[in-house]
Amino acid sequence: MIDDTIAAISTPLGEGAIGIVRLSGPRAVEIASKLFVSAKKRDWINGGSHRLIYGHVVDPETKEMVDEVLLGLMRAPHTYTREDVVEFNGHGGIVPLRRILELALRYGARLAEPGEFTRRAFLNGRLDLAQAESIIDVIRAKTDAGLRLAMSNLRGELSTRVGQFQDQLLGLVARVEATIDFPEEDLEEVTREDLITITGGVLSGVEGLIEQAAGGRLYREGIRAAIIGRPNVGKSSLLNALLREKRAIVTEIPGTTRDVIEEVVNIRGIPVRLMDTAGLRATSDVVEKMGVERSRDALRLADLVLLVLDASTGLTDQDREIIELAGDRKGIILINKSDIGDGRALEREVRPAAGDKPVKIISVETGEGLPDLERTIEELVLGGRVEAADTFLVSNVRHKEALEKCREFLREAREGLLQGRNLDLVAIDLRAAWEALGLITGSTVSEDIVERIFRDFCIGK
Ligand SMILES: Nc1nc2c(ncn2[C@@H]2O[C@H](COP(=O)(O)OP(=O)(O)OP(=O)(O)O)[C@@H](O)[C@H]2O)c(=O)[nH]1
Numbered sequence: 001m002i003d004d005t006i007a008a009i010s011t012p013l014g015e016g017a018i019g020i021v022r023l024s025g026p027r028a029v030e031i032a033s034k035l036f037v038s039a040k041k042r043d044w045i046n047g048g049s050h051r052l053i054y055g056h057v058v059d060p061e062t063k064e065m066v067d068e069v070l071l072g073l074m075r076a077p078h079t080y081t082r083e084d085v086v087e088f089n090g091h092g093g094i095v096p097l098r099r100i101l102e103l104a105l106r107y108g109a110r111l112a113e114p115g116e117f118t119r120r121a122f123l124n125g126r127l128d129l130a131q132a133e134s135i136i137d138v139i140r141a142k143t144d145a146g147l148r149l150a151m152s153n154l155r156g157e158l159s160t161r162v163g164q165f166q167d168q169l170l171g172l173v174a175r176v177e178a179t180i181d182f183p184e185e186d187l188e189e190v191t192r193e194d195l196i197t198i199t200g201g202v203l204s205g206v207e208g209l210i211e212q213a214a215g216g217r218l219y220r221e222g223i224r225a226a227i228i229g230r231p232n233v234g235k236s237s238l239l240n241a242l243l244r245e246k247r248a249i250v251t252e253i254p255g256t257t258r259d260v261i262e263e264v265v266n267i268r269g270i271p272v273r274l275m276d277t278a279g280l281r282a283t284s285d286v287v288e289k290m291g292v293e294r295s296r297d298a299l300r301l302a303d304l305v306l307l308v309l310d311a312s313t314g315l316t317d318q319d320r321e322i323i324e325l326a327g328d329r330k331g332i333i334l335i336n337k338s339d340i341g342d343g344r345a346l347e348r349e350v351r352p353a354a355g356d357k358p359v360k361i362i363s364v365e366t367g368e369g370l371p372d373l374e375r376t377i378e379e380l381v382l383g384g385r386v387e388a389a390d391t392f393l394v395s396n397v398r399h400k401e402a403l404e405k406c407r408e409f410l411r412e413a414r415e416g417l418l419q420g421r422n423l424d425l426v427a428i429d430l431r432a433a434w435e436a437l438g439l440i441t442g443s444t445v446s447e448d449i450v451e452r453i454f455r456d457f458c459i460g461k
């Protein structure tokens with residue numbers, strides 16, 4: 001039983017229209033009642049729950065009015081933490097919020113640790129671990145698709161699936177153990193077939209989730225893409241076009257970009273960290289030389305390479321060198337400036353050197369080929385399987401590892417059943433598979449893992 005009351009500033013520190021100090025725990029209302037004076041001197045404490053009451057925070061010792069607030073009163077159990085929660089909605093400035101927090105601490109609250117509110121929601125059974133983790137993903141979502149994915153996990157869709165697998169496994173364990181207990185009724189052929197089928201069913205379900213994990217991670221974390229090419233081919237123009245903003249300087253002078261410019265763009269729901277780089281060429285200019293070095297670093301860091309060529313100048317030796325430099329990295333060759341050059345001719349010329357990189361003809365100037373480029377990026381990073389973001393249930397490495405662990409035990413169990421291995425051993429593997437799944441929802445997770453997960457949260461969440 002949790003018996004202390006925690007408090008924290010739950011909004012970002014800085015100037016804002018409002019700021020919130022949140023309290024949760026058995027003494028939340030009592031502590032708030034010492035600091036808060038309702039404007040109409042109402043008996044708000046004994047009134048209904050889930051209300052906003054207008055009034056002031058007053059220092060009980062000095063009688064100084066600290067801030068004008070709306071007090072949100074939410075009584076257990078229908079609250080974020082399932083405990084009594086009080087929120088002071090004050091003016092969003094560091095000083096008034098700190099003062100309210102200090103008063104709450106003075107009258108009996110303890111400063112909350114990072115993620116402690118959410119942790120209480122977990123400990124009190126309002127959320128399972130996967131749902132609690134998805135709250136960070138909601139906060140950190142970079143695109144609408146990423147948000148949809150996080151929200152589907154918050155609603156518990158992954159947990160439901162995992163829970164179904166766990167139920168099936170428990171059923172299996174029960175059947176296997178029943179057979180162990182009554183060895184004289186040796187396992188019949190039909191029953192063994194049955195067990196193999198069910199184990200195989202859970203195994204393929206788990207494998208399905210693992211397969212999708214890469215896609216889920218993409219929507220959550222995104223990828224890095226480097227735009228490379230020789231000077232003046234239109235790299236910065238491409239960054240601006242994908243960003244829909246004039247971020248990088250564009251001129252007709254080769255060597256305009258001297259440094260790596262990074263921006264996150266939303267490409268069909270996938271957050272892509274685009275790096276516009278200095279044009280690659282041999283140069284004696286010191287600054288440009290350093291820029292070229294950084295371009296090479298960006299290329300090394302990138303998950304995806306966008307290699308830009310210029311249709312109006314044709315393929316040069318420099319272009320060939322750059323194509324070689326990109327090697328067999330995942331990427332797309334873009335033939336730009338098709339509005340003033342023969343894109344098709346250059347395409348024919350470059351194909352033999354392109355390897356398995358798709359070659360696309362575009363014009364940043366007219367916008368030709370850009371929607372198609374975005375689709376190609378999506379297909380390439382999703383490995384050709386383009387699906388809606390919320391069909392990817394697994395986006396978290398920890399969940400993926402738990403599923404992989406489960407898969408190993410299930411394979412072992414199925415092997416055991418197929419080879420007629422001792423059922424005691426099969427039962428051990430099935431139990432271990434069940435436990436691995438519990439790491440996701442938190443039903444079998446150890447205290448220090450829980451600790452580590454919530455440490456990642458912000459204070460006040
Ligand atoms: N006609 C035409 N001009 C383009 C196109 N894309 C870019 N340009 C022009 O090409 C010139 C160079 O564009 P940038 O985007 O600065 O080229 P860059 O590759 O970033 O060049 P560096 O930074 O010097 O390496 C500018 O004058 C652009 O307006 C295109 O599709 N068609």
Ligand SMILES: [Mg+2]
Binds near residue numbers: 236248249256276278
């Ligand atoms: Mg540039």
